[in-house]
Every structure is written in structure tokens, then in C-alpha cells.
Amino acid sequence: MASLQEICERVLALISPTKEEVERVGRIAEALKAKASEEAMRLGLEADAQVYGSFAKDTWLRGEADIDLFLRIPAHVKREEMTEKSLKIGKAVVEALGGRWIKRFAEHPYVEGWVEGVRVNIVPCFRVDRGCWLSAADRSPFHTEYVRARLKEGAKSQVRLLKRFMKGIGVYGADIKTGGFSGYLCELLILRYGGFKEVLEAASSWRGGFMIDLEGYYRGREGDAVRIFPEPLIVVDPVDEERNVASAVSLHRLGEFIAASRLFLDRPSMRFFYPPPRMPLPPDNFSRALSKRGTCWVLILFAQIEAVPDVLWGQAYSSLKAISQFLRNQGFNVLREAAWSDEERLSAFLIELDRRKLPDVKLHLGPPVTSKESNAFLGKYLKNENTVSGPWISGNRWVVLLKRRQTDAVDLLKEGLKKKGSIGIRSRIAEAMDRYLEILVDEEILDAYSRSEGLKTFLTDFLSGRPPWLEEG
């Protein structure tokens, strides 16, 4: 077994930017800045063009450099003018350097471009004092300055190791789909604990309600922070005491990071940084594995979801949760569920039940005998063709044994999906389902298995149910 030290050295050799890369990206960044200032002047916009983000902080991973070019604009400029002119500047800048671009949407639109293979984001923000935020992007310059002023030269590679580790175990990214750790959060963790190994050691003993507060804003009133921030991990933003840098981190991603940290410290391995790619099973093997599993799989296939990724995944997760809850309310035992989308053509929800059919009868709990409602209950069930037995009194309540109207999960789901909104399916998902919807159960899923490599991998992953870093390498 290689030591932790050896593993980290091997990883660093793979992720530290090369001298050539640093020079090349630096050259592009300088050219972008110059061109942006020139364009701003031409448009009569007082804009200070600066590069922030991981390139500016020197914490990016080899081959993954993004240049975040911010146009800092005076607070008195109208939002409309800012948006319009900064889009013009972005387009002109990228085109001038021979790149291509598209318009992206966050709080306001911005330009994402590719110049000589490097991704560049050209984002407007207001030049404000700390705390007087006018848009979400206004904090970025402060974040970069905070980290740049404190992160020592040697600590930069520690940030890189932590980022690669988080990517390897699938918890890197504050986007809705991932629900994980941002790059800035990685940097703050290294600032707090000093190094990669130390972060993992600390995480191994994190408990609920854990807080990191580098600037001590909540010193002596830690309980306030726990009340203000509902999220499982609290890292108070050093530049904004009202913001939790870890607000995107979901409970299970936090758990995965903690668990992987412990396992890695116990038995260091390259697979935490570079998990072996999951190979989709050949259809025959998949079919055999599914049929001997003994559970019931329901695959809901539907059209592409027309939305930017954060909206797409936000609506997908909450709609999937609503469908599971709908099935649970009917009495089904949902073991697990997952959403998948190639973000282009096809989307899917997969739900695993312990079995497809409910029992023919159910115990229906009535009102307390002492309540006004008990007369209506008796009136309803004494002469009812669905009454199998009773009513009788159990404890202080009436109960009755009833025949179920519907016992098949798929039939129930088909009914439920006719009234999407009322069971909690969100607008974009409902639209996608209106365009195309197919429900497949168990062996029927094989028909869809080979329609997409992504779907194959998703279904193979679900079969294992195990994070890749748990598989023995």
C-alpha cells in the first residue's frame, strides 16, 4: 500500500499546472483584460476589468483553467445598462481573440467563451463596499482578495489536492445537481486547517451543527449561527457574515465527504482522486442482475427538460421526491430513487420498490370514539362494499379493514401522472412529460437500456448502489 505522502505526490504531479500552461493562460488573461478595458472605454462605460477566481488565486487544476473576468462597474450605473454593455464587451472581447461564445444566465446574463481551448466567463458586477452588495457576483472580488492575501505559496497545492479529491469522490461543485463543495470553500478549508491531510482529519470527526468561522463573527454566540443557517455544514463567509459558504452542501454529500475522508486516511489509494470509470454492464448481464434482485424497478422516461442546469436539476429532484412521496402515501415502500438526464435529449426517474403490489386490504384508522366525526365514520363504513371487516375499536379509535381500490404501483403512477401539479411535479418536468412519457417496469426496462450510454451507466450505477470510492481497487 502506498503511503498517503506518496499518493499525494503522484496526484500533485498530475494536477499542478505546467509552466507552459501558466504562461499561456496568463497571456490570454492579460489580452482579455486589455481588450475588455478598451471596449468599455469605447462604449463609454466606466469598467474596471479584473481576473478573479481560481486562476487569479493560482489554485486551478492542470487542464481545467477557467478565466473569470469581472467587469466592475460603479454602483450608480443602471442594471439594464450594465447588462447590455457588458454583454457587448464580452462578445467583442472573445471574438477579438478568435474565440467562440454563448450567452449564459445566472442572476443576470453573461458571456461564456472559449479562447484557445480555455474557458472564459465575462461577468459584470458592481464595485461596492463590503456588505453593500447589489448583485450576487459583487462578492467575488472580495473572495479572491481574501484568499490571495492569506493563502501561502505551499498551501496552493494543498487546495489542488483537496479539489481533486472532492472531484474524485463526486462532491465537488456547488451546482444544484451536485449539491457539493465550491472551490472557494476548498480554499477556506485549507486556510482553516493548514493542509489537505489536516482537512480530511478534521472532517473525520465533524458532527451535526459543526461550524467554521475564520473571522470569528459568531464568537461567543455560536448558537445564533446554528439558528440562522439551516444547512448541515456552516462555513461563515469571511467577507459576509450573513452568508454560509457551504450552503449548497447537502447532508448526503457532506456524509460522503466525511466517510471518504476516513476511508482514505485509513487506506490511502489513488482511486479516491481518480475513480475507475464505471463500465456499463452488457444488456444480458444487466437483465440477469435485475431479475435476480428481488425488488421492483420503475423507470419513468421522459423528454428533455427545457431549462438551465440548476433549474433542471432543482425541478427534477423535487419532482422525483414528490413522486416517491405519492407512492409512500399510498402504502408503497420506496427503497431508493434517482434522477438522470443527459441535459439534451432524454430524462429519467428511477424508483426502486420492495414490491410492485400492495396487499388487497388495508387497515383504515378512523377518528377517536370520543370525537364528533365518529358518527360520520360509522355511517360511511357500516354499509360499504369496500368494508372487509369491522369497524371495531382499537385503543380509543375506530378502525376498519378496507379493500384497496388500486394495488399496482404502475397503474397508480399512471393515474398520478395525469394530475402532475397536484402530486407536486414541477412545471418544466410536467412540460417534458407532456411531450414524451413512458413508464417501464422490471424486465421492460431492458427495452430502454441500450438507448443511451449515459442511461446504461446510470442504471448500472444504481444496480451497485455503492459510491465508486467504496469499491475495492
Place this chain on the structure above:
Amino acid sequence: MASLQEICERVLALISPTKEEVERVGRIAEALKAKASEEAMRLGLEADAQVYGSFAKDTWLRGEADIDLFLRIPAHVKREEMTEKSLKIGKAVVEALGGRWIKRFAEHPYVEGWVEGVRVNIVPCFRVDRGCWLSAADRSPFHTEYVRARLKEGAKSQVRLLKRFMKGIGVYGADIKTGGFSGYLCELLILRYGGFKEVLEAASSWRGGFMIDLEGYYRGREGDAVRIFPEPLIVVDPVDEERNVASAVSLHRLGEFIAASRLFLDRPSMRFFYPPPRMPLPPDNFSRALSKRGTCWVLILFAQIEAVPDVLWGQAYSSLKAISQFLRNQGFNVLREAAWSDEERLSAFLIELDRRKLPDVKLHLGPPVTSKESNAFLGKYLKNENTVSGPWISGNRWVVLLKRRQTDAVDLLKEGLKKKGSIGIRSRIAEAMDRYLEILVDEEILDAYSRSEGLKTFLTDFLSGRPPWLEEG
């Protein structure tokens, strides 16, 4: 529809003792007293023989007179001497009047006899001051005196109506099998509310934590009573503020009384006082009804339980509850359960499940990822032949999908019944099961159906699940 008034008059005509009966029972009671005093003197025991109970209070039902002859003995007499001599007196008295007798056991042994068709209980107790109780029977004289001094002539028939109503709906009797209302409790309810109809009207609006405190012992500190007495109905004993006269009344018997009171007031009917006897179904009809019911019945037949009724039923109920809990712990959905015994030859537990088989797999919830135990959990399930999928992290915990070892309720029950004590089966029940035990499922039950009329009625009752007073008459 007959009015409530008419119904009550018809019932009273059936339950008021005849003049001939009053005279005959009175004559026997006087003879018993005289003979008991004579015998006590002969044995050198200072004993005051008095008749207490429903005969003394003139609240008994026609044809159901019991004579409770108490031998009040000075407090200084040793318990052993009291027991020995009172048994001798009891036997001699019954024999002298040409009756037959057996020895019964309560807190101490006593004689139960039959004289000219009338049941007599000859019970020793200590002559003590109120509150200085030496044995459980010492309160009886005080109860009788309390009621005799307060119950007006006209109220006696009201007590009789209430008793007959409670017998009719199956809630009369403070024995363990019934878990219902004692005769003394009926008398106190009439004292409190004035009449039969008024008791039913009051009961119609009883709520949880309801208390009757005739002597006002807890006036201004009602909360204390609720804390002291854990039972659902609290009726403070007028002769002992530390005793709840309604302590035997179970939650569901109380519920049945409340529900039947409401229904009777709404639509008075003779069937509340005299329910039509449940006719057991012919075996073919029973079999058809069972097979189309759609649930799973498990009948556990076992030998007679060697114990007095209160011990028999106490152990039967708690063992049945333990068996249900055992099945629930394994994942089964127990819809209903019931115990039956003819108290002579045969006993049975009947359990209704929504289905006989569990799913092949189950979700097994592991420890929080932050806990020490998570390593052991991973060690156990990562390489385990029963692991179907996972482990994965859900919320903050590890979970794993496991193959179940055993999915059949009957097989599981057979295993469980091998280690009776450890699943909570009580001693006398375990002994009876060691002598004879048979487990029948669904259609197999038909084999046992015709073995006993009592069993037939029990199974037919369970099929209906409805108290007889709910059936439309």
C-alpha cells in the same frame, strides 16, 4: 322504533328480581350468617359475619344473585389463622345448608359454594378503620355501606339497567379477560349522574383524562389525580382516595361503552341489552369468506392453560401481544389479533396479517457516517453475500439493501416459538404450548374449525370484526 323509555321498561321487567326470589335469597343469606357465626364461635374465632355486595345493596339482576358473606375478623388475628379458620367455616356453612363448594384463590383463598342454586362467596377480611387496609377485601364492607347510605330506592333499578346494558355490550366485569366495569363502579356512576340515561349521556362526551371524584378528594388539584392514576377512566374510590375504582377499565372497553352509549341514545334498541347470539357460520361459508378476504390468518392452537382465569387471561393477552410485536419487528403488518380459550381444554391465538410473505429484500439502516460504528458497518456489509445493493449514504446515515433470511410468517413464527421466553411468551402459556402446539394458516384453519363450538364462534366473530351491538337489528 320504541322509545328509550319503553325499552328501559321492557328491560326492567326482565331484570328486576321477583318477590319470591328476594325472599328465597334473603332466607339463604340469613341462614348463612347464622351458621357462620355459630361455626366461628365453635372455632374460637371472633368473626362478624355480614352480607355485602350487590345482594346487600339490592342492585343484583334477576336470576344472577350472588351472596357475598364476609367474615370480619379483628386486625390482631394472624393471616394464617384467619385463612385456615375461615376456610373451615365456609365449608361447614355450605355443607350445613346442603350445598356444594370449591376453594377459590384471590389475594387469599376463600370458599365459593352453591346453595339452592344461589352462588355464595365466603370471604374473610380484617375489621379495620378506613384507610388502614390489611387485605384487599377489607374495603368491601365500606363500599357496601357507602352505596347503601346514598342509593335511593328508585335509583336501584337504574343501576340494574346500567349493569344489563354493560353486560349486553360486553363491557361488564373488572376481571382481566373483560377489562371492564365492576358492579360497584356502575353504582357510583348512578350516584354521580342520577340515572341510567344520564350516565349514557355523560359518557357520550367523556374525553381523555376524565375524572369522577364524588368526595372531592382531588378538588383543586385534579392534575395530581391524572398523574397518580395512569388509567384512561378515573373514578376515585369514595372510601379510599388512593384507589381508582375504574382501574380495570381498558381503553378499548371504555371506547366501546362510549360508542355504544351514543348509538343507543341515538337509536334505542333491545339489542344493546340482549345482543342476538352470534351464530357460527357453517364450515363451507366460513371457508368461502376466508378465502375471498385477501388477508392471511395464522391460528396458533395450543393446550389448556393451567391457571385461574385472571392469570390465564393476563398471560394470554400479554403473550399474544409479544407474538404480534415479534412479527412486527420482523417487518410484518399485523392487522388484528385475538386470544381465545374455553378455559378447559383448548386455547388459541389468531393473528391477521395483510400478507403471509415479506419482500425478498429490506433496507437496513446503518449508523450515522459520523459515528464510530460506521467502520464496523462497512466491514460487515461491503463483502457480504446478503448485500443486494450498497452500502450508500442516505441523509447522514449508511444504508444497505439486504436479502432477507426468512420471508414466511409461519416459518418465522415456528422459529420464534422455539425460544418462547425470549420473545416474551409467559410461563403458563409456554407450558401449555409445550404440551400441544399447532400452527395453521388460511385454508388449513378449516381443519380446526369444527373442533369446538366456542372456536367456531370466535372465528366467525373475528371474520365480522364488528361488535354485535353495531349490527343492524
